[in-house]
Amino acid sequence: MGYPLLLSLLSMTFVVVTASSLEASPDPQDAGWSVGRSVPDLRLPTIDGTRTIALSELRGTKLLLIQFASW
Amino acid sequence: MRELREAGELVVVGITQEQHPDRCRLYAQWQEFDWPILWDPFNLTGSKAVPVVLAIDEAGCVRAIGPETAWIYDEFLGLEPLQAVARSEAGSEPANTLVEVARHAPGSWERDHYEALSALVWGTSESLDGPLDVLARHAAERPADAALAFRAGVAHRLRYDSPAARPQDFQAAVDHWRRALELRPDQYIWMRRIQQYGPRMDKPYPFYDWVERARSDVRARGETPIELVAELTPAELSEKSAFREASTATEPDPKGALERAGERFAVESTVAFAARGAEPVASVHLALRPVPGAGYHWNNEAEPLRVWLAADGVRLAERSLVHAVEPGTTLEVNSDETRRLSFDAALEPGASVGRVQGYAVFHACDEATGVCLVLRKDFEVRLER
Structure with a gap:
């Protein structure tokens, strides 16, 4: 597993992605995001504030969840 | 990947871990992302670092973290769900509050805490003052709880960027974030929040130098760039x-x-x-x-x-x-x-x-x-x- 998919999805400025990728190994296990476990249910607003999405609403379809930041 | 989404075989959703959603909106506009992005300023996901991609099956189980593209096509799409798929009924989730609220008894501090967070995340309170006071009080009463300190900092910075800004909101945000990082020095999401406003030599790379290029490129396409609520400060721009x-x-x-x-x-x-x-x-x-x-x-x-x-x-x-x-x-x-x-x-x-x-x-x-x-x-x- 690695970052090629992330790069293709985000089409990000390479500086942003590679720099923060090298800074720390993503380790979501501590937060309950580990392989084989259910994701925590969260309902969050979209960045434009026009609607909300609960992760539970997305069940029934395969999902790629991208956690990132623009910095 | 777009063809999979259009065929309904795959959903892509982003979650941004930053203070200002408008900055992510500008980034998404620039990069022409056409998938929804959620805002998690309080780090409710608990993620410690970004970027990271999670492949999640129909039942909501994580099947891979950081998968390669080929694995998506060759294996992920054909995987059976680990559990029975329990799709939530429409309207069964709280419409304008965090799920956590319902998990704690009325009168408990946790209930108060998540209600205050809900008000800030959802903007359901007329004033930021009340929810902020709750978060700040909880952080003060539980000084060993790193997450409470981080969230109090986020709340102060939210008010600082609003018309209701109070003197020292920004300093209070920085102080709370510092306290949080002292307790959890491996939390890179929290560290970034301090580094965003910290000295330039502390930045591992330029954080928001892409903004001007994004605005220029968006204008060149004939579009109007998303306006930033809080303009960038010099500390957020230059590297060294x-x-x-x-x-x-x-x-x-x-x-x-x-x-x-x-x-x-x-x-x-x-x-x-x-x-x-x-x-x-x-x-x-x-x-x-x-x-x-x-x-x-x-x-x-x-x-x-x-x-x-x-x-x-x-x-x-x-x-x-x-x-x-x-x-x-x-x-x-x-x-x-x-x-x-x-x-x-x-x-x-x-x-x-x-x-x-x-x-x-x-x-x-x-x-x-x-x-x-x-x-x-x-x-x-x-x-x-």
């Missing part, structure tokens, strides 16, 4: 700065002859020390504004506002004379905006305390009489680590 030994700038009022602004104008300072490293380096943020109701505004027909800095036990990385509005910037003749500038400062070796004294020189007008004059506003910033 070197400390210099002496200034060649000329002090604008060495004899102290200019009329003092007194209570007509206010200066607020925020000190953000580096998130990591032993060197006591900080970014100092200044915000200058006409005091509401005092009857004065900026006069932009003359020279721009200048700030003179004098260090005591501190080395300055910037010019001693800095401009809050760079020469050549076009402004309305009269304005009353808050003007912000930042500079890096380092305590002298071995020192734990230092001061930066300075003053702003600017042109202002009395709204009642129309008289315009040059004013001086003195300030002192204490650096203590």
